[in-house]
Amino acid sequence: MSGVLGADSRRVAAVDIGTITARLLVADVSAGKITEVERSTDVTHLGEGLVESGVLSAEAMERVEEVIARYAATMIRLGVEEYRCVATSASRDAANSFEFAARLSALGVAPEIVSGYEEARLAFSGALWGIEGDGVLVNDVGGGSTELVWGDSGGTGVAIRHAASIDVGSRRVTETYLHSDPPDALELKRARRWVRERFAPFFSAMPGPPSVSISLAGTATTLAAIDQRLEVYDAERVHGVVLARERLEAITASLASMTLAERRMLPGVHPQRAGVIVGGGLVLDAVLEGAGLDSTIVSEHDILYGIVLDVGARLARAGDGESG
Structure with missing residues (x-):
């Protein structure tokens, strides 16, 4: 459930677009503390047929687009200040991943096609929170x-x-x-x-x-x-x-x-x-x-936690810069 933000809390969101699922976490982050506000998981099978074809299918991209449009509305409804959306293995592998990213950006959620190392770093950070x-x-x-x-x-x-x-x-x-x-x-x-x-x-x-x-x-x-x-x-x-x-x-x-x-x-x-x-x-x-x-x-603490920690830290640094 959504609560009242503390003075030093920032409401942020993480979106993870994987080969099988798309997921959203909205959380309040304060000094390394994470309070979950809302979480969604949708099985989209973005990578279906990718091994054989080398591309994301139109049907798979449409399934993800439908979910991401809903996530965008959720972030607006909950007053999210900043978000980060990462797209992982299927998007790294697909020949048409930039087309896919453009389609999601048009919905108001711009994905980063992250490297394998960045994906690993975020997962590690979230797991060890x-x-x-x-x-x-x-x-x-x-x-x-x-x-x-x-x-x-x-x-x-x-x-x-x-x-x-x-x-x-x-x-x-x-x-x-x-x-x-x-x-x-x-x-x-x-x-x-x-x-x-x-x-x-x-x-x-x-x-x-x-x-x-x-x-x-x-x-x-x-x-x-x-x-x-x-x-x-x-x-x-x-x-x-x-x-x-x-x-x-x-x-x-x-x-x-x-x-x-x-x-x-x-x-x-x-x-x-x-x-x-x-x-x-x-x-x-x-x-x-x-x-x-x-x-x-x-553990349920995974890459989504790593992402919200990163976004929260970035906002905190920006705030320190403004007050300095």
């Missing part, structure tokens, strides 16, 4: 890419030691390897091998072993919801869940044995995410395998 620890591995399994960031968080802020955005994601794995319904053993084997090979250089170059893993985004939160046997998705119950790798493997194997129609009926699984959740499970499992960890902490 309010957390202190050394050797933390933050992983954000998206539809088209996975951001892996190893670093520290303390009183002076976050320090990234090793980071990469790797073109491995739930939709990319699904469209490249998992063609049968349900996927057959050979498809699953080939997908696992490919994901491991793609992640190997990151883990071999990591300066030290991670102390803990924090997993962000829809793959991790959906698998956590299944693990917790939630009938209806509940972000508060998902946030902070410790998902054991053994349990992750069992859930992924169970999902892989089902048809798409069966997965769509599962409690806790968004019907429009059912088609890519097996691929996502394979990716997340490969992250834990490469890191040598037997569990991960699932």
Whole structure:
């Protein structure tokens, strides 16, 4: 719910346009404190067919445009002072991404097609908001890419030691390897091998072993919801869940044995995410395998938090400049 802004609070918004979802967070930010005002998530499948065609389809762009028009109205209604909209993997890959960006800008929401490193930085910053620890591995399994960031968080802020955005994601794995319904053993084997090979250089170059893993985004939160046997998705119950790798493997194997129609009926699984959740499970499992960890902490604090922190800090600096 929206509240009354404090004297030093700034109402800001973050928009994340990913390969599978578009998301909005409106929040009041003050001295590093985040108070959520409104949050929306819409499954848009912007990257549908991108692996084969190399372009964003007209239908996919129209789905996102419809959502972004609604987000623009929400930001106006809630009195947002400043926003930042980032477009990630699908927009980076598509040959027609500048056309897509122009179409969204015409709706009043201008997207930045951010680099993989910037996406990783924002995810790391958001995940470690309010957390202190050394050797933390933050992983954000998206539809088209996975951001892996190893670093520290303390009183002076976050320090990234090793980071990469790797073109491995739930939709990319699904469209490249998992063609049968349900996927057959050979498809699953080939997908696992490919994901491991793609992640190997990151883990071999990591300066030290991670102390803990924090997993962000829809793959991790959906698998956590299944693990917790939630009938209806509940972000508060998902946030902070410790998902054991053994349990992750069992859930992924169970999902892989089902048809798409069966997965769509599962409690806790968004019907429009059912088609890519097996691929996502394979990716997340490969992250834990490469890191040598037997569990991960699932977090709802992700790139959206990183974005609103960035926007809030920028406004604070601007205010200091005006008063100086």
